[in-house]
Structures are given as structure tokens and as C-alpha cells.
Amino acid sequence: MLKKNIINNLLRIVGEKNALTEEAEFKSFSVDDVLPEIVLFPNEVEQVSEIMKLASKESLSVLPWGSGTKSALGNKPDRADIVLSTKNLDRIIEHGASDLVTTTQCGITLKKFQSILNKENQFLALDPPHVGKKATVGGIIAANDSGPERLRYGTAREFLIGLKVVSADGAIFKGGSKVVKNVAGYDLPKLYVGSLGTLGIIVEATFRLYPVPEYSETYLVSFPTLEDAHGAVMTLLNSDIVITSLEILNPELISSLTKRNDLDIKDNQYTLAIGIKNVEKAVKDQVSTVKTLCDQNGGKGKIISGVQEEKFWDDIRDFPWKLFKTTRVVCKASVLLTQIPQVLETLKRLSDENGIKTYISARAGNGILIISIKGEPSSMIESLNSLRAFVSSIGGHLIIQEAPCEIKAGVSVWGDFGSGVGIMKKIKFNFDPDNLLNPGRFIT
Amino acid sequence: MTTQHKSKSLSWKEKFRDRLIEIIGADGVISSDDELIAYECDALTGYRIKPIFVVLPNSAEEVSAVIKECYKENIPYVPRGAGTGLSGGALPTEEGIVISLSRMNKILDVDIPNQRVVVEPGVVNLWVTDAVSSSGYYYAPDPSSQIVCTIGGNVAENSGGVHCLKYGVTTNHVLGVEMVLPDGEIIEVGGKTLDHPGYDLTGLVVGSEGLLGVVTKVTLKIINKPEAVKTLFASFDHIEDAGAAVSGITVRGVIPAGMEIMDSFCIRAVEEAVGAGYPVDAGAILLVELDGPTAEVEALLPIVEEVLKENNAIQIKVAKDAKERELLWKGRKNAFPAMGRISSDYYVQDGVIPRSKLAEVLGEIGELSKKYGLRVANVFHAGDGNLHPLVLYDSSKEGDLDKTLELSGEILQVCVDKGGSITGEHGVGHDKKRFLSLMFDEEDLDAMNLVRCAFDVKGLCNPGKLFPTPRTCVEPGMKPFKEHPLQKAGLGEMY
Numbered sequence: 001m002l003k004k005n006i007i008n009n010l011l012r013i014v015g016e017k018n019a020l021t022e023e024a025e026f027k028s029f030s031v032d033d034v035l036p037e038i039v040l041f042p043n044e045v046e047q048v049s050e051i052m053k054l055a056s057k058e059s060l061s062v063l064p065w066g067s068g069t070k071s072a073l074g075n076k077p078d079r080a081d082i083v084l085s086t087k088n089l090d091r092i093i094e095h096g097a098s099d100l101v102t103t104t105q106c107g108i109t110l111k112k113f114q115s116i117l118n119k120e121n122q123f124l125a126l127d128p129p130h131v132g133k134k135a136t137v138g139g140i141i142a143a144n145d146s147g148p149e150r151l152r153y154g155t156a157r158e159f160l161i162g163l164k165v166v167s168a169d170g171a172i173f174k175g176g177s178k179v180v181k182n183v184a185g186y187d188l189p190k191l192y193v194g195s196l197g198t199l200g201i202i203v204e205a206t207f208r209l210y211p212v213p214e215y216s217e218t219y220l221v222s223f224p225t226l227e228d229a230h231g232a233v234m235t236l237l238n239s240d241i242v243i244t245s246l247e248i249l250n251p252e253l254i255s256s257l258t259k260r261n262d263l264d265i266k267d268n269q270y271t272l273a274i275g276i277k278n279v280e281k282a283v284k285d286q287v288s289t290v291k292t293l294c295d296q297n298g299g300k301g302k303i304i305s306g307v308q309e310e311k312f313w314d315d316i317r318d319f320p321w322k323l324f325k326t327t328r329v330v331c332k333a334s335v336l337l338t339q340i341p342q343v344l345e346t347l348k349r350l351s352d353e354n355g356i357k358t359y360i361s362a363r364a365g366n367g368i369l370i371i372s373i374k375g376e377p378s379s380m381i382e383s384l385n386s387l388r389a390f391v392s393s394i395g396g397h398l399i400i401q402e403a404p405c406e407i408k409a410g411v412s413v414w415g416d417f418g419s420g421v422g423i424m425k426k427i428k429f430n431f432d433p434d435n436l437l438n439p440g441r442f443i444t
Numbered sequence: 445m446t447t448q449h450k451s452k453s454l455s456w457k458e459k460f461r462d463r464l465i466e467i468i469g470a471d472g473v474i475s476s477d478d479e480l481i482a483y484e485c486d487a488l489t490g491y492r493i494k495p496i497f498v499v500l501p502n503s504a505e506e507v508s509a510v511i512k513e514c515y516k517e518n519i520p521y522v523p524r525g526a527g528t529g530l531s532g533g534a535l536p537t538e539e540g541i542v543i544s545l546s547r548m549n550k551i552l553d554v555d556i557p558n559q560r561v562v563v564e565p566g567v568v569n570l571w572v573t574d575a576v577s578s579s580g581y582y583y584a585p586d587p588s589s590q591i592v593c594t595i596g597g598n599v600a601e602n603s604g605g606v607h608c609l610k611y612g613v614t615t616n617h618v619l620g621v622e623m624v625l626p627d628g629e630i631i632e633v634g635g636k637t638l639d640h641p642g643y644d645l646t647g648l649v650v651g652s653e654g655l656l657g658v659v660t661k662v663t664l665k666i667i668n669k670p671e672a673v674k675t676l677f678a679s680f681d682h683i684e685d686a687g688a689a690v691s692g693i694t695v696r697g698v699i700p701a702g703m704e705i706m707d708s709f710c711i712r713a714v715e716e717a718v719g720a721g722y723p724v725d726a727g728a729i730l731l732v733e734l735d736g737p738t739a740e741v742e743a744l745l746p747i748v749e750e751v752l753k754e755n756n757a758i759q760i761k762v763a764k765d766a767k768e769r770e771l772l773w774k775g776r777k778n779a780f781p782a783m784g785r786i787s788s789d790y791y792v793q794d795g796v797i798p799r800s801k802l803a804e805v806l807g808e809i810g811e812l813s814k815k816y817g818l819r820v821a822n823v824f825h826a827g828d829g830n831l832h833p834l835v836l837y838d839s840s841k842e843g844d845l846d847k848t849l850e851l852s853g854e855i856l857q858v859c860v861d862k863g864g865s866i867t868g869e870h871g872v873g874h875d876k877k878r879f880l881s882l883m884f885d886e887e888d889l890d891a892m893n894l895v896r897c898a899f900d901v902k903g904l905c906n907p908g909k910l911f912p913t914p915r916t917c918v919e920p921g922m923k924p925f926k927e928h929p930l931q932k933a934g935l936g937e938m939y
Contacts, residue, residue: 096798096800097695098691098694098695098799098800099694099798099799099800099829100694100699101798121697144639144644154612154616157615157644157647158612158616165891167891171887171890171891172887173885173887173888173890173891174884174888175888175891175892177796177864177865177883178798178863178864179796179797179798179828179829179863179864179865179868180609180796180799180828180829181604181608181613181796181825181828181829181830181865181868181869182796182864182865182867182868183601183602183613183651183865183867183868183869183870183871183872184865184866184867184872184876184880184883184884185872185880185883185884185888185889185892185910186648186651186652186892186895186896187602187615187647187648187650187651187652188891188892188895190615190644190646190647190648190650191643191644191647191648191895193644193647194643194644195643199643210699211697211698211699212697234557237557237559238556238557238580238668239668240580240668240669240670240671240737241671241737242670242736242737242740278736278737278739278740279739279740279743279744281739281740281742281743282736282737282738282739282740282743284739285737285738285739286737286739332639334637334638334639334640335637336555336558336560336636336637337557337558337559338557338558366638367558367637367638368638368639395635395636395637396637397637397639397640397641399639399641414641414642415641416641417641417642418631418632418633418640418641418642419630419631419632419633420631420632420633420642420643420645421642422629422631423625423631423645423898423899424642424643424645426897426898426899427643427894427895427898429898430894430895430897430898431891431894443642443643
């Protein structure tokens with residue numbers, strides 16, 4: 001329990017209206033069943049700094065928080081005194097529309113952020129899940145979340161050109177700059193992408209933006225075999241077609257999506273979704289080439305556009321959360337793109353052997369597989385461990401993105417951090433010597 | 445520490461050299477004064493320091509053994525690629541050694557289906573594209589020095605090029621490195637696959653100017669050559685109009701592969717040198733390259749032409765074929781060397797401004813040029829606001845160099861005042877460390893030092909660079925002090 005005077009000091013910083021102090025209110029702020037002692041919603045960066053100064057003086061642990069959409073990522077926290085939500089830090093500081101650059105406070109939701117940028121026909125080229133559920137810009141950076149369009153645009157590291165951070169001891173510092181090209185000093189923005197709140201609280205971010213593409217179409221095409229589907233992928237990737245997103249969906253996933261979306265395609269086969277965004281003529285020309293190439297490889301499919309297309313990609317981004325409302329097991333495998341069929345086949349074998357069901361969307365051009373699993377906890381643990389062993393044996397990685405505590409108890413969430421782990425721990429120690437920020441969840 | 449080294453006897457140096465020879469072999473250790481001269485500086489030749497030795501290791505293991513020896517004996521070292529850097533990043537340290545990676549120049553793995561190439565750091569930038577070109581791929585970052593500069597140096601400086609407006613700079617194309625840490629440990633970060641668990645150390649190491657360790661292997665991403673490429677050339681009476689056109693093009697939602705501006709000085713020099721076909725009476729020329737699917741390029745071309753006309757372009761020409769396109773680019777890529785024809789000496793500045801401020805800043809640079817009575821030539825990556833003003837001077841004229849440096853410094857101040865950066869691609873190195881404080885305050889620099897101390901607690905790896913004032917670390921993993929008490933008292937210089 002936090003001492004009364006500490007609680008009072010915290011309340012003095014943010015104001016009573018911007019805090020939750022009753023246990024009954026903490027439920028939606030629990031992380032792996034660990035409840036905080038207080039939830040704070042500072043309105044100003046200076047308040048975040050004051051909170052951290054107090055936390056560091058009193059050795060209070062702090063869980064940085066956006067909207068909590070990725071609170072299941074990481075190990076169970078060692079302790080959780082304060083949940084510090086940035087959701088009131090939601091102002092766009094500047095939008096240099098003619099420079100395609102913007103600086104924003106990090107508590108803004110991506111949805112709101114995009115809608116403001118869209119007015120200038122620009123956007124932040126990130127399409128992560130949870131956008132409908134208020135995922136914040138800061139949370140997306142901290143979790144390094146992305147979506148199918150990373151094929152074309154990359155991940156947050158490619159667009160985050162500057163940031164402001166409140167450190168564990170309350171200092172406010174910045175890194176990077178507000179121009180698209182800059183090599184002055186270390187590239188601190190890169191360090192913070194995917195740092196999961198363990199190195200400081202990201203309060204401001206500067207991004208480079210892109211113009212909104214004029215037009216979009218998606219070719220959805222199913223193949224008699226996985227080999228045929230992947231053959232088409234390799235042909236497409238080796239061409240000069242500029243593809244925005246390219247996903248291989250396994251039969252389980254496509255059949256559940258077909259039911260939801262009235263897609264009217266064969267739902268018992270591996271399916272490719274090939275999205276192209278560009279000026280209209282370039283989209284039409286390229287989709288037509290894509291169709292020819294896929295159909296030559298035994299594919300049969302249909303072109304979707306407009307609302308149906310948008311809804312389809314929404315579903316791809318969020319499928320684990322749309323398919324499973326409560327208990328979810330979601331993981332991400334990363335391998336070479338040529339190894340994707342091996343991972344898909346391994347998952348098929350594990351499903352048959354262990355009586356689990358797997359739903360998979362593979363970013364075919366990036367070598368990333370987003371996998372959601374359903375089954376008995378013990379079978380899922382066994383399958384995840386076998387999957388990791390296989391993925392590691394071919395030089396890849398498996399990260400558990402979300403799972404109930406009992407699963408996390410049986411599977412390492414992060415796997416092997418590699419030979420750089422010593423340096424990572426030193427960085428964590430230098431930035432947070434008292435291990436206050438998200439203790440135990442990531443690098444400790 | 446410097447003073448300590450100096451007091452050590454010659455025999456100590458000989459012993460150290462013998463150890464290095466044991467590790468690499470006699471032909472891999474340079475110690476004669478005549479040969480060391482070549483390593484006194486990089487392409488920023490105004491600063492020169494002779495290293496005690498230069499080593500030419502053949503493998504990561506040899507680099508590691510050398511660094512372990514340096515760690516034991518507290519000898520500072522500077523990693524070096526081709527020495528084409530323009531910020532003195534490879535300037536040797538007093539009483540230190542240079543680790544030249546020039547012998548580690550093998551392409552280790554060309555993996556076309558997975559779009560990856562793994563190279564040793566001494567591989568020349570252009571070799572990567574040469575190795576994959578026949579398969580329809582290329583390596584995007586293309587600094588002007590790409591026929592000689594090495595990937596290791598590109599990684600250290602996070603090099604850019606003329607096509608990074610659309611495709612990004614080195615950091616967007618490096619997926620992993622093997623590196624030797626300052627205590628001699630060899631680690632691998634990132635690699636051929638994406639999304640490795642843990643912090644993005646690759647992202648930190650790229651652009652760290654050789655201060656965090658010595659990179660011994662680099663995994664690169666290669667990309668498909670575009671279906672269509674169109675290069676436009678436009679001439680203007682006034683350089684401000686060219687600047688406004690650049691901003692106008694992006695505002696219209698067009699992101700060309702690259703946009704380059706050259707002013708009248710450069711045009712004349714380049715024409716004399718390579719005959720690229722630029723009109724010598726123009727105030728400025730702008731090159732715009734569009735690439736991508738044919739239909740996209742065809743749709744964007746008229747938009748670009750329209751913006752050029754709106755901004756008073758005199759002549760607009762679209763290169764008819766690859767040959768014409770190459771000629772147009774040849775002029776741009778030879779702009780720096782060609783300047784030698786109109787001035788005996790010149791100083792290359794590298795600053796960045798928001799693209800929308802181009803016209804305004806070019807005007808201010810013109811004013812500064814008048815104020816100092818020095819000619820300033822402008823050739824730059826206009827698309828990303830990366831200016832390269834060349835201050836022309838005569839080193840035989842007393843005071844000319846000092847005036848040049850002062851003027852160049854003022855240009856950086858203008859860049860920062862407009863919300864920009866003191867360097868877009870050349871790095872801070874030795875040359876610009878005093879300017880870093882224009883952009884970053886003490887808290888910002890402290891955070892950077894926390895990173896450095898996590899890697900290099902003894903401060904032996906390329907010391908004296910980047911940071912405006914020397915900063916120390918306490919002990920392994922411990923939080924660094926801002927200033928060592930001894931230093932504060934003026935009693936010792938710390939690395």
C-alpha cells in the first residue's frame with residue numbers, strides 16, 4: 001500500500017479529478033492480474049516529470065499507459081505502484097503540412113491523429129491493430145506495433161524522427177529532430193521504438209508523413225496448395241509491382257473472415273490478399289498484372305474495393321481480438337520470407353497433433369506471421385514451445401504478444417534476446433537504475 | 445590519460461606493436477611515419493593527427509583481439525573505412541591507433557529471394573548494387589562518394605544520398621550488424637529476419653559515428669528496381685524559385701525519388717568538368733527524379749511540370765533515355781570535385797531545414813555570403829531540405845579560412861533557427877561537435893551519454909568526437925557523471 005502522504009503528493013501534482021484511487025476502479029488497469037495502487041492522468045509534460053521525480057525519490061514502480069490496448073504484452077510486472085496514463089496528453093503541437101512533418105503529444109489516439117492529418121490529405125503510415133479501441137500514438141511507438149502496410153512503408157522506426165521523453169528520474173529530454181533528414185547525435189528515437197516503456201515515458205513524437213494514396217484495390221485469391229500460393233508470392237515479390245500489403249491467410253482464418261464479411265471465396269484453401277494503393281490507373285494496371293500472375297499459378301479470386309476492402313483489412317489487422325473476445329493467445333513469429341511455408345506447415349502439424357486451432361495471417365513480404373491459437377491451455381503451451389523451438393532452429397524468433405497468465409507461466413514471452421542482451425541490460429540500468437519503469441516486463 | 449601515454453617509454457610502444465603483429469601479422473600493422481601520413485585525416489583535411497599505428501585486421505576475431513589489447517592498455521582507437529567522411533569522424537586520436545577495415549571487404553551472402561545482402565564493413569557501397577543488379581535489385585542509399593566509400597563508413601555516419609527522399613537513408617536499409625564492443629566482446633544485433641526481441645540496437649549503432657564499437661558485418665536490405673524512371677531537369681533565373689518549386693511538388697502529394705538543386709557557381713563548374721548539358725547562364729537548376737510503376741510516373745509527371753511552370757521555370761526537359769538521365773546525374777554527383785575548378789579551396793557545409801523554408805534560407809545564405817565577402821556555392825538535396833553550401837576560399841590568403849569557418853557556423857545557426865539540424869548526412873565528428881549544443885541541451889546530451897556509457901565505459905572508442913565537451917562514465921554500467929571532478933579542477937583530461 002502506498003503511504004497516505006505519497007498519494008496526497010501525487011494527487012497534488014495531477015489534481016484529484018485526474019486520478020483514480022479506489023481499488024474498484026483499477027480493474028481495467030491491471031496487467032497480468034497485477035493491480036496498481038493509483039492511476040494518474042497528467043495533463044502536462046511537467047506533471048509527468050513531477051510524478052517521476054516523486055516516484056524515483058520514493059522508489060515507486062510506474063507502468064506507462066496509453067489506452068491499455070497492449071497491456072498484455074510482456075512478462076507479468078514485478079510490481080505496479082502507479083499506472084501513468086498519457087491519454088490527456090493529446091494535443092497536436094504542430095503540423096507542417098507543406099513539410100509532411102508533424103509533432104504531437106503521445107496520448108492522442110491514432111484514430112484522432114489520422115483524422116486530423118487526413119484533412120491535409122496526409123497520414124502516418126502505420127496501420128496497427130486496436131485503432132478502433134483507442135490505441136495511442138505513444139503506445140504504438142512503445143510496443144512497436146504495425147500492420148500489413150509495413151511491407152510498403154516500414155514500421156515506426158522509419159517515421160519517428162524526433163521525440164521527447166520524461167526519464168525515470170523526471171528529467172525531460174529530447175532526441176532526433178523535426179526535419180526528415182538528421183544525423184546529429186545518437187538516434188534516440190530508434191531506441192525508444194519497441195522499448196515498452198522501460199526507458200522513459202514518451203510524451204512527444206515527431207513523424208514524417210506520407211500523402212494519402214489516391215485509390216486502393218485488393219485482390220483476394222485462393223490456391224489449391226500452399227506451395228502454389230507461396231509460388232505466387234515469390235513471383236510478385238520479385239517483380240517491379242509496388243505492393244502495399246501482401247498477406248497469406250490460412251484456411252481457418254479465411255473461413256472465419258468469409259463468414260463475417262460475405263467474401264464469397266473458397267474458404268478451405270490458403271488465400272492471398274494483395275493490396276495496392278496508388279494513383280487509380282497505376283492501381284488498376286498493377287492489380288490486373290497481379291491477377292494474371294496469380295491465376296497462372298492456379299489461383300482463383302476476386303477484386304475488392306471501397307467499404308468491403310476497408311472492412312476486410314480492418315479484420316486482418318484485428319483478427320485475434322475480433323475472433324476471441326476474452327481469453328486470447330496471440331503470438332508473432334519472424335523468419336525469412338522464404339521460410340513462411342515451413343512455419344505454416346509446422347503450425348498445421350502442431351494443430352493436428354495437439355488438438356488446437358490456429359488462425360494465421362502472414363506478412364508474406366516481411367517474414368512475419370501473426371498467429372492466434374485456441375485450445376486447452378496445456379496443449380497451447382506445448383504447441384508454443386514446439387513452435388519456438390522450430391522457429392529458433394531456422395534462425396527466427398517468436399514473441400508472445402498476448403496470453404493469459406497460466407500460458408505465460410509455461411512459455412517464455414520474449415524468447416532469446418540474443419548476444420546483445422548484455423548491452424540492453426546496461427542501457428536499461430543507465431536509464432532506469434532503480435528499475436522503476438515497467439519492472440520485469442521486458443528488459444530488466 | 446594522454447599525458448600518461450606520452451610519458452611511457454618508446455619500448456612500451458614497441459611492445460604494443462609486437463602484440464598487434466602477433467594478432468594480425470607484420471603486414472597488417474603500419475608503423476612507419478611515411479605510411480601513417482595517409483591516415484592522418486579523412487576527407488576533412490583541415491584537421492590532422494598522426495596515429496601511433498594503423499592496424500588492418502582480416503576478421504572480427506582479429507578486431508576483437510586488437511580491441512581487447514587496447515582495453516587492457518587504455519589505448520584509444522578510431523575505426524576507419526575509406527576515409528571519405530567530411531566531418532573528421534575518422535580523425536585519429538593522439539596516442540591512439542586506427543583500425544582500418546579496408547581488408548574486410550568481402551560480400552558474404554547474396555540472398556535474392558529474401559532480399560538481403562550480408563557484407564563485411566570494407567565493402568564499397570556500389571559493389572552491393574553491382575552484386576544484385578542482374579537480378580533486378582539495388583541497394584538504395586547512394587552517397588555521392590558511393591564508388592569509393594564503404595558500407596562500414598556508411599553505417600557509422602548513417603549516410604544519405606540523392607535518392608533518400610523517397611527511399612530513406614542508411615538506417616532504413618540496415619537490418620543488423622555484427623560488432624566488436626569496446627571490451628572486445630563480439631555481438632550480433634538484428635539480422636536477416638525482422639522484429640528481433642529487445643531494444644533496437646541496430647538503430648542505435650547506425651549513425652553512432654563509430655563511438656559504440658567496431659562494426660564487422662552488416663546485413664542490408666535490397667529493393668526491386670522500379671518499372672519506370674523519369675528524370676526532369678528545370679532551369680530558373682533565381683534559386684529561390686527552384687526552392688519554392690521543391691516545396692510545391694511535395695505539397696501536391698508527389699514524393700519523387702530525389703530532388704536536387706545546383707546554383708550558378710556549381711552549374712558552371714560542373715559544365716566545365718563533365719559537360720552534363722546544363723545551361724551555364726541559369727541562376728539555378730533543379731533535377732527531379734520520379735520512379736515507380738509506369739502508370740504512376742506518367743500520372744505524376746504533368747503535376748511536377750505544372751508546379752515547375754508555376755514557379756517560373758525557364759526550361760523544362762525530361763531525359764529521353766537512360767543515357768541522358770545518367771548524364772544529368774553525372775553533373776550532380778561530380779559537383780564537389782568540380783568546384784576545384786573555380787576555387788582553390790572550399791569548405792562543404794551540411795545542414796538541414798524544413799523543405800518549406802528553402803527559398804527563405806537560400807536568400808539568407810546569400811546575405812551571409814555578401815557580409816563575409818566570400819562566395820558560397822549551393823548544391824543540395826533539396827527534397828529533404830539538406831543543404832550543402834560550399835564556402836569558397838583561398839587558403840593562401842590570411843584569415844580566409846577563419847572567416848570561412850565563421851560563415852559556415854552562421855549557416856548552421858540559420859538552419860537550427862528554422863527548426864532544422866546541424867547535419868543531415870556528414871555527421872558531427874570532430875568538426876561540428878561544438879555546434880551540437882545548438883540543437884541539444886544538457887539533458888539531451890546526458891541521455892546520449894547514458895547510451896555511450898552502456899557500450900564504452902572507458903571512452904576508448906573514437907573518443908573526443910560528437911559530444912561538445914568530454915563526458916565521462918563512472919564504472920561498468922553505472923550512471924555517468926556530467927563532469928569528472930579532476931577535469932573540473934583542470935587537472936586532467938579524460939577520454
